[in-house]
Amino acid sequence: MDVRDDLTMNDFLREVLGFTGTKFGCGAGQCLSCAIIVDAPDGTSTTMPTCIVAATEFNGKSVRTVEGHARDGVLTPLQNSFIEHFAFQCGYCTPGFLNEGQVLLERLAKAPIARADVERTIGEALDGHLCRCTGYVKYHQAVRDVILADPDRYLT
Amino acid sequence: MRPSRREFLKWSVVSGIGLSLSRFALADIPGFLAHETLPGRGVWHPPVGRVDGVAKVTGAKLYASDFRAADMPGWPVETGHALLVRAPDASHAYEGLDLASLPANAKPTVVVTADDLVRAGIRVPDFYKGDLLCPPGKTPLYLGQPVALLLFEKFDAFDRARLLFREKGLLKFGKETGPVDAPNYGAFRFTRIAGATAASQDVYSPIQEGWISPGFVESSGRPVWTVLPDAKGPEYVKGATYGEAIRAELAKSDPAVLSLVRDFETQSVDPMFLEPEAGLAWYNTGDRKLEIVLGVQSPFEAAGAIAFMLGEANSGFKPNQIDAQYSYIGGGFGGRDHTPFPLYVTLAAMFFPGRPVRLAHDRFQQFQGGIKRHPFKMSSRIGVDRASGKITAFAADHVLDGGGLANYSASVAVVGATGAIGMYYIPKVDVTTVALHSRGVTAGSMRGYGTLQTMTALETLVDEVATALPLDPIEFRRRNALKVGERTMTGNPYSVSVRAPEILDKLEAHPIWRDRKQQKARATVGKLVGTGVACAAKDYGTGADCSLGTVTIDAEGRISIHSDAVEMGNGIGTALANRVAAHLGAVADEVTVAQVDVFDELGLVTSGDPYAISQAEQDAAAANPRWVPSISSATSASIGAHVGTQAAAEAARAVFRFGLWPAALALWGIRATDPRASLWRDAYWQNGVLILSGLSPLPLKAIAAKAHEQGRVTGAMAHAFSRWAWAQATFAVDGEDWTGNIDALAVRQGSGSFQRLDRKTVAFPNTDYNRIGTAFASMCGTTVRIEIDKTTGALRIAKAYSVLECGEALVPEIVLGQSQGGFAMGVGYALLESLPPFEHGPGDGTWNLGRYLVARGSDLPLHDLEIEVLPPLSPNEPPKGMAEVVMIPIVPALLNAIYDATGHRFQSLPVTQAMIKGVLA
Ligand code: FES
Ligand code: FES
Numbered sequence A: 001m002d003v004r005d006d007l008t009m010n011d012f013l014r015e016v017l018g019f020t021g022t023k024f025g026c027g028a029g030q031c032l033s034c035a036i037i038v039d040a041p042d043g044t045s046t047t048m049p050t051c052i053v054a055a056t057e058f059n060g061k062s063v064r065t066v067e068g069h070a071r072d073g074v075l076t077p078l079q080n081s082f083i084e085h086f087a088f089q090c091g092y093c094t095p096g097f098l099n100e101g102q103v104l105l106e107r108l109a110k111a112p113i114a115r116a117d118v119e120r121t122i123g124e125a126l127d128g129h130l131c132r133c134t135g136y137v138k139y140h141q142a143v144r145d146v147i148l149a150d151p152d153r154y155l156t
Numbered sequence B: 001m002r003p004s005r006r007e008f009l010k011w012s013v014v015s016g017i018g019l020s021l022s023r024f025a026l027a028d029i030p031g032f033l034a035h036e037t038l039p040g041r042g043v044w045h046p047p048v049g050r051v052d053g054v055a056k057v058t059g060a061k062l063y064a065s066d067f068r069a070a071d072m073p074g075w076p077v078e079t080g081h082a083l084l085v086r087a088p089d090a091s092h093a094y095e096g097l098d099l100a101s102l103p104a105n106a107k108p109t110v111v112v113t114a115d116d117l118v119r120a121g122i123r124v125p126d127f128y129k130g131d132l133l134c135p136p137g138k139t140p141l142y143l144g145q146p147v148a149l150l151l152f153e154k155f156d157a158f159d160r161a162r163l164l165f166r167e168k169g170l171l172k173f174g175k176e177t178g179p180v181d182a183p184n185y186g187a188f189r190f191t192r193i194a195g196a197t198a199a200s201q202d203v204y205s206p207i208q209e210g211w212i213s214p215g216f217v218e219s220s221g222r223p224v225w226t227v228l229p230d231a232k233g234p235e236y237v238k239g240a241t242y243g244e245a246i247r248a249e250l251a252k253s254d255p256a257v258l259s260l261v262r263d264f265e266t267q268s269v270d271p272m273f274l275e276p277e278a279g280l281a282w283y284n285t286g287d288r289k290l291e292i293v294l295g296v297q298s299p300f301e302a303a304g305a306i307a308f309m310l311g312e313a314n315s316g317f318k319p320n321q322i323d324a325q326y327s328y329i330g331g332g333f334g335g336r337d338h339t340p341f342p343l344y345v346t347l348a349a350m351f352f353p354g355r356p357v358r359l360a361h362d363r364f365q366q367f368q369g370g371i372k373r374h375p376f377k378m379s380s381r382i383g384v385d386r387a388s389g390k391i392t393a394f395a396a397d398h399v400l401d402g403g404g405l406a407n408y409s410a411s412v413a414v415v416g417a418t419g420a421i422g423m424y425y426i427p428k429v430d431v432t433t434v435a436l437h438s439r440g441v442t443a444g445s446m447r448g449y450g451t452l453q454t455m456t457a458l459e460t461l462v463d464e465v466a467t468a469l470p471l472d473p474i475e476f477r478r479r480n481a482l483k484v485g486e487r488t489m490t491g492n493p494y495s496v497s498v499r500a501p502e503i504l505d506k507l508e509a510h511p512i513w514r515d516r517k518q519q520k521a522r523a524t525v526g527k528l529v530g531t532g533v534a535c536a537a538k539d540y541g542t543g544a545d546c547s548l549g550t551v552t553i554d555a556e557g558r559i560s561i562h563s564d565a566v567e568m569g570n571g572i573g574t575a576l577a578n579r580v581a582a583h584l585g586a587v588a589d590e591v592t593v594a595q596v597d598v599f600d601e602l603g604l605v606t607s608g609d610p611y612a613i614s615q616a617e618q619d620a621a622a623a624n625p626r627w628v629p630s631i632s633s634a635t636s637a638s639i640g641a642h643v644g645t646q647a648a649a650e651a652a653r654a655v656f657r658f659g660l661w662p663a664a665l666a667l668w669g670i671r672a673t674d675p676r677a678s679l680w681r682d683a684y685w686q687n688g689v690l691i692l693s694g695l696s697p698l699p700l701k702a703i704a705a706k707a708h709e710q711g712r713v714t715g716a717m718a719h720a721f722s723r724w725a726w727a728q729a730t731f732a733v734d735g736e737d738w739t740g741n742i743d744a745l746a747v748r749q750g751s752g753s754f755q756r757l758d759r760k761t762v763a764f765p766n767t768d769y770n771r772i773g774t775a776f777a778s779m780c781g782t783t784v785r786i787e788i789d790k791t792t793g794a795l796r797i798a799k800a801y802s803v804l805e806c807g808e809a810l811v812p813e814i815v816l817g818q819s820q821g822g823f824a825m826g827v828g829y830a831l832l833e834s835l836p837p838f839e840h841g842p843g844d845g846t847w848n849l850g851r852y853l854v855a856r857g858s859d860l861p862l863h864d865l866e867i868e869v870l871p872p873l874s875p876n877e878p879p880k881g882m883a884e885v886v887m888i889p890i891v892p893a894l895l896n897a898i899y900d901a902t903g904h905r906f907q908s909l910p911v912t913q914a915m916i917k918g919v920l921a
Helices: A009-016 A077-084 A094-110 A115-126 A137-149 B032-036 B053-057 B114-120 B155-168 B233-251 B299-310 B341-350 B363-369 B409-418 B451-468 B473-480 B500-509 B516-521 B572-584 B615-622 B640-644 B646-668 B675-681 B700-709 B767-771 B812-831 B890-902 B913-920
Strands: A036-039 A045-048 A062-064 B080-086 B092-097 B110-112 B146-152 B171-176 B186-193 B257-265 B278-284 B289-294 B321-326 B357-360 B376-385 B390-401 B428-436 B527-539 B545-553 B559-563 B590-592 B684-686 B689-691 B713-722 B728-733 B736-740 B744-749 B755-757 B759-763 B777-789 B795-805 B865-870
Touching: A009 B155, A036 A094, A045 A094, A077 A094, A077 A137, A077 B053, A094 A115, A094 A137, A094 B053, A115 A137, A137 B812, B032 B321, B080 B155, B080 B341, B080 B363, B092 B146, B146 B155, B146 B341, B186 B233, B186 B409, B233 B376, B233 B390, B233 B428, B257 B451, B278 B341, B289 B299, B289 B341, B299 B321, B299 B341, B341 B357, B376 B451, B390 B409, B390 B451, B390 B473, B409 B428, B409 B451, B451 B473, B451 B527, B451 B890, B473 B500, B473 B527, B500 B527, B500 B777, B500 B795, B500 B865, B516 B527, B516 B890, B527 B890, B545 B572, B545 B640, B545 B646, B559 B572, B559 B646, B572 B590, B572 B640, B572 B646, B572 B684, B615 B767, B640 B646, B640 B713, B646 B675, B646 B700, B646 B713, B646 B728, B646 B736, B646 B744, B689 B700, B700 B713, B728 B744, B728 B755, B777 B890, B795 B812, B795 B890, B812 B865, B812 B890, B890 B913
Parallel strands: B080 B357, B289 B321, B390 B428, B559 B590, B795 B865
Antiparallel strands: A036 A045, A036 A062, B080 B146, B092 B171, B110 B146, B186 B428, B257 B376, B278 B289, B278 B357, B376 B390, B527 B777, B545 B559, B545 B713, B684 B689, B713 B744, B728 B736, B728 B759, B744 B755, B777 B795
8 A cells, every 4th residue: 555655654544544443632742542552573562652653664564453452342351451440531542551551461471570560560651641531540450450360470 | 691601502593404313324334323322232341331431442433533434324435624724823914824835735625714704604603703714904813713724635635734834834924913902701790798697688699689790991891890980780889889898898907807818820721631623524515414523512502503603604505404413522621612613614514515524633733722721810818817717708809811712701700709719608708700801712611610710729828827827727627618508609508418527527537637747757858748738619510501311221121321411531421321220220231422413302492591581581481391491501510410310310210100110010910009009119129120028029121021012101301401400390191290300201102202291380490590609519628748859849749638529429430530530630730731821822833742741640649549439418419510629629739738848838820840949949
C-alpha cells in the first residue's frame, strides 16, 4: 500500500484502515492515548505513540492495537481486570493503558520482579499515560491484581 | 430575570424541519445505534463492571470521533474533511485568508466564509449570539473565533492544509483596532439579612424579594453596585441598601469582631477531556435529509440549535429532516454542554451537499476553540465574633472573565455567588457578581463551575480566620456549619440531608489531621511538612432538570433501557441498569443513552421558560396533559444519578407493579381478592428470582413470559421533571390510580405498542422555587499532608483523605472512581493548570499538552489516597449529585497545607513549584 511520507501512523490506522480503537488525544506525544504495541523480532515488545511517527516508519514491523487483544471474543486477564476494577470511565485513554499494561505483563513474565517492587514498577510503566477522568488509582490496582493473581509467573 | 442555565429551543421554532430518528434498517454493517447499545444482546460480559466495559477494552467504535462515512449504513463511503480556521488575533481587523499560499495538493474544494452564511440565510441561535464566522473587515470578537470553514474531498489535502495553517498562519490582519467591546453577560446581587431568631422571617432575602440586578453605566456597561438615584428599579435599591448596611457594619472597627479583607484570583483552565470535539454529517440532497453524528452533553439542545440555525435558510440549505445521532463521549466535565461545535459540523455538511464530511478538532484547535473555565477575581470581607467564633457577616465582590461569547457566564456568576458562603450559616450576607465579556476564548460550563472558584477563596479565608482567632480550623467550621433547617444565603433551607457535623468529625479523627503536629516535627532534613483541611457543600441540579426513560422486558425476561442522559464516563448507563434492576430483578443487556427522539409516544409539548414562567402560566399550561415545563436537559450539573435515572426507575416501577407483579400472582395462583395480592411492596428480588415470604420463589423469566402471555404491562416510558422537587402525577393504569414522581407516562401491554396515558392530576413544583439558589447540596471534606523540598520548592502529596456524602450510591465503584478523578482534577487546578487569558493564551492556536500540564499518576498519592463515602442516612435516601463536589475541597486544602508548611498564604491559582520556591528563598 502506498502512503504519503508525512502521514502519521495514527492517521494511517484511523483514516486509512478505519481502526479507530487507537485513539487521538494530543498529536504531540504527550498523552499516549494513541500508543500501540510494537513487537520486535527478538521477542520483546514496546509501546510507541503513533501520532508523531510516520506510518512509513512502521513498514515491515509487527504491531498490535487494542482491537487485537481479545481472541475469539475471549478477553485477556488485563482486559477483564480493567472491567472488574471499573478502571476507566469515559474509556478514551483505555487503549493506551491496555497496551502499556500488556507490554508490562509480558516483560514481567520474562523477567519477574520482587513483590516489593510491584507498585513502583507499575507506576513507572503507566506514568506517561494521561487520563482525565479516573485519577489513575483503579488502573494501577487493575494491573497490580493481574500480577498478584499469578505470582508464579510475574514475581520472583 | 433569572438566566437560564439550560437555554431552551422549542421544537415549535423549527420552521417545518422534521426532527425524528429513522432507525437504520439492518444492513451488512451494523447501524450506529447497534454500536451504541451496550453491552448488547447475547454479548458476553463479565458479571461485574460497567455496561460499556467490553466495548471500551476492545476498541469498539463508540465515540463520535470513531465514525467515518464508511461506518454508516446507507451513506456514501468516502469521507470529506473540514478545517475550521480560527483567528489567533482579536485586536486587529481580519482581512481574509491567504489561500494562494496553499500548494495545489492542499487546496480546499469549498471555502465557506461569513458572506456565504449570510447568503444562505443561516441564523445564529441566541445562546451563541455573535458571528459564527468573523467577516473580513471586522476585528474578531475573541481569540479563536472561527473565520472560515474549508472543505476537502480527501484526507491528505485536508491534513496538509491543517499543518500549513498551523505553521504559517495564513490569516491576514490589517490595522490595529484594539479588542472589541461588548456588554457584560450578567450582574447580580445576593443579599440576605436574617430575622432576629432562627424561626423568624428574614429581614431581607432573595427568595422573599426576588433576585436583583444593578443598573449599568451606559458608556462602559459596567454595573453600578452602589445605590444611585438612577439605579434600576426600587427592588434593586431596597436590596442594595441592606447590602451596603452589611458592608458598613463590616468596615466598622470593633475590637470584639475579627474582620479580614482578602483578594483571591483564579485562572483559566481547559476541561481537557481526552477526546477532542468531533462530528460527522451528511446532507443527502436526494431526500434533503441531514444526518449527523455528535458527541455532546446536551443532545436535545444541540438538535434544537441546529434546526434553528437552518430554520429560515434558503432552499439549498434547509433540510426537510434532521436525523441527529449521539455517541458516547470521551470525557465532558461540562465542557461539551452547549458548545457551538455542532453548528460547524452542520455547516460543513450543508456547504458540501451530498458528501459526508467530518469536522474534528486536533488538540491545538481544541485548546483554541473549546470552552474554558471562568477566571474569577474575588474580594471578600468577613466578620467573626471573637468570643463565640461565629461568623457575623460576609460580603464579597466577584468579577468573572466570560471570554468571547456569553454561553453560561451568567449562570456561572450566579452559582459562584450563591455558593460563596460554602457550608456555613451566616446571618448577614451581601455578594455582588458580574460576568464580563473579553477577547479571551469563551468560558462556559466546567465541573464545579463557580463554586470551585468561590469556595477556594472562602476556605482559604476561613483557614486564615481560624489561625487569627485562634481557633482550631475544624472547630471553627463546626461552630459555623449550616445546620439542618437553617437558611442558605438565598433564604431557603436545603431540602436534602445536611451532614456537616459527621464530615467534620471524620476529618478531625483522621490520622492525617490528628497527627499533623508530630508529622511536621518529624520532617526530614531539607523538607517542610504541612497539613491542610477544607470542606465544600456543592449544589447540584439546576432547578429545571428532567429525564426521559423507557424500560421494556421481553418474554424471555431480557430488559432494555433507553434514556436521554449522556454517557461521558460518569457510568450513567450502568447506574440506569442498576436502578432498573432493583425493580425488575435483572441487569439490562440493552442500554442506550443520549437518545432524544425515541420518546415520541409521550407526545410531550412545552412552552415558556421553566426558570421564568409565572405560576398562572404554569397552572394554565399544566391543564394540557401532554405539557411539561421542559422536555430534556443536558447531562451536567452532577444531576446524572439523581435526575438522569429517575424516569427509567419510575418506568421500571410501573412495569413491576402492572406487569410482573400480576403475572407473579397468577403463577402463585393468588386471586385479586386475596390480601396477599396487595403485598407488592414486600416482594423482593434475589439472584433473579422474586421472593415473597411463604411462597415459592419465581424466576424472572417465568414471570416475564406470563406477563407477556396475559398481555400485562411489559414496557413503560416516562418523563420526570424537577425544580428542587419532583413533579408528581397520577395516572389510571389497569383501572387503578398510580402515582409517581413523573409527569408523563406511556405503557406497552404484551408485545403491543406504547400508548400514552393522560395524567389525571399533576402537581408541578411551584414557580417561586425559581428564586432558590439551590436546594440540593452534597458535602465533601478533605485533609491532606504535603511535603515541600526546601531547595527546589517541589511539592509532594504524602497522604490525602476525602470524605463524601452523596445519598445512595447507585454504583459505588463508579462513585469512588469519580471521586478519585475529581481529586486528580483538583490537584491539577491547584498546582499545575493555567492558561494565559489573552494573547499567548490558548486562543493563539499554539497550545497543547506538555505546555499545558494536567495531573499525571506521579503527581498523585496513588497508594495514599483514601476516599470514604458515607452510607446514606436511611436506606431510602435518594442518590445525590457527587461528581463535582469531590474536586473542590482538595484545592483549598492544598493551599492551607502550603501555608502550614511555609507560612505563606498564596492568594491566586495555580501555586506552582516556582512560586513556592520563590517564597522559600
Ligand atoms: S495522541 Fe499521541 S501522544 Fe497524545
Ligand atoms: S477514562 Fe476518560 S480519559 Fe481516562
